[in-house]
Amino acid sequence: MPQLPPLKIGRLTINPPLILAPMAGISHSPFRRLVAGFKSPGLFFSEMLSARHLPYDVKKKSLWLQSSALEHPMAWQIVAPNPEEAALGAAHLTQAEIIDLNLACPAPNIARRRAGGHLLSDLKLTDSIIKAVRQAAPRAMTVKIRLGKKPDLLFLRELAAIIEENGVDAITLHPRLTTEKLKRRARWEYIGHLKTMVKIPVIGNGDVNSREDCLKMTAQTGCDGVMIGRAAVRRPWIFAEIGGTEQEISPEFLLRTYEELFNEIINFFPPRMAIGRIKEFTWHFSTNLKFGHRLAARLQSLKDLEACRDFIRKNFITAC
Numbered sequence: 001m002p003q004l005p006p007l008k009i010g011r012l013t014i015n016p017p018l019i020l021a022p023m024a025g026i027s028h029s030p031f032r033r034l035v036a037g038f039k040s041p042g043l044f045f046s047e048m049l050s051a052r053h054l055p056y057d058v059k060k061k062s063l064w065l066q067s068s069a070l071e072h073p074m075a076w077q078i079v080a081p082n083p084e085e086a087a088l089g090a091a092h093l094t095q096a097e098i099i100d101l102n103l104a105c106p107a108p109n110i111a112r113r114r115a116g117g118h119l120l121s122d123l124k125l126t127d128s129i130i131k132a133v134r135q136a137a138p139r140a141m142t143v144k145i146r147l148g149k150k151p152d153l154l155f156l157r158e159l160a161a162i163i164e165e166n167g168v169d170a171i172t173l174h175p176r177l178t179t180e181k182l183k184r185r186a187r188w189e190y191i192g193h194l195k196t197m198v199k200i201p202v203i204g205n206g207d208v209n210s211r212e213d214c215l216k217m218t219a220q221t222g223c224d225g226v227m228i229g230r231a232a233v234r235r236p237w238i239f240a241e242i243g244g245t246e247q248e249i250s251p252e253f254l255l256r257t258y259e260e261l262f263n264e265i266i267n268f269f270p271p272r273m274a275i276g277r278i279k280e281f282t283w284h285f286s287t288n289l290k291f292g293h294r295l296a297a298r299l300q301s302l303k304d305l306e307a308c309r310d311f312i313r314k315n316f317i318t319a320c
């Protein structure tokens, strides 16, 4: 694969310019370490963190704020509905090299709080939240956006100008509408449009599933970095593949990889939190298996970790 030039975010050099996406319920420390064990992306992301809970999370040394030396550098993503909460959260992230502001999430619980992607319907408020984070935390700052309510270049230009004028160091665009589910095709052409609108680096995101997709996205859009989400959950070795190392995929390899994460999750989280994370990962990872959907669906009904472990031991290889 041709060498992609490193990405600069503030004073940080992100090399390779490949980024593991923030994914609530998935991109916790055990998952990030699993990915790093194959090959690290240039930048890791935390899951989305509620800014108003951060003072409490920091005090309690919450699991969401843990990361090892392997998961480095890291961007910590916050979500907030107003400048006050955003500033409070950002000021508490003293460990962060990069703070990312979520202006993309369409989840109903985030929309009800008028945060995430919902903010794109009020650019004045968005502007004040970006300013608040910038002022509260003297460190690199990025934002992650969607397209808003409809594909609209004038809107994108206005949003991009607000972001750039506030001194944000890079923008990630996931080019779907705020209301769209992940099944609809990501509109990569908007990443190309955004690239012509700003001087700061643009990170493209959405539907990158392989080395070829990664090359295609950079060639078609001119983006400076590529963020990968679901494909990295299905194939945590994807950054090694993009770097040119082919992975031989046997049923035994898949089971070993699955069990490695299973064990890391149960060592890291208390049981009531571990089981939900294992179930969520299984939905994605089981797409590598011929009868994976059935395996994942049956796992969902199990009530405790021992039952899950037992079920996987008995059924994983036969589902391949």
Ligand SMILES: Cc1cc2nc3c(=O)[nH]c(=O)nc-3n(C[C@H](O)[C@H](O)[C@H](O)COP(=O)(O)O)c2cc1C
Pocket (backbone or CB within 6 Å): 021, 022, 023, 024, 025, 026, 047, 048, 077, 102, 104, 105, 144, 174, 182, 205, 206, 207, 208, 227, 228, 229, 230, 231
């Ligand atoms: C389970 C799941 C959780 C997600 N959580 C977040 C999140 O916390 N913050 C965020 O900005 N995006 C989140 N996303 C969106 C991803 O970061 C990414 O934008 C989206 O999956 C498209 O990229 P992909 O096609 O590479 O998966 C999530 C996506 C998934 C599938």
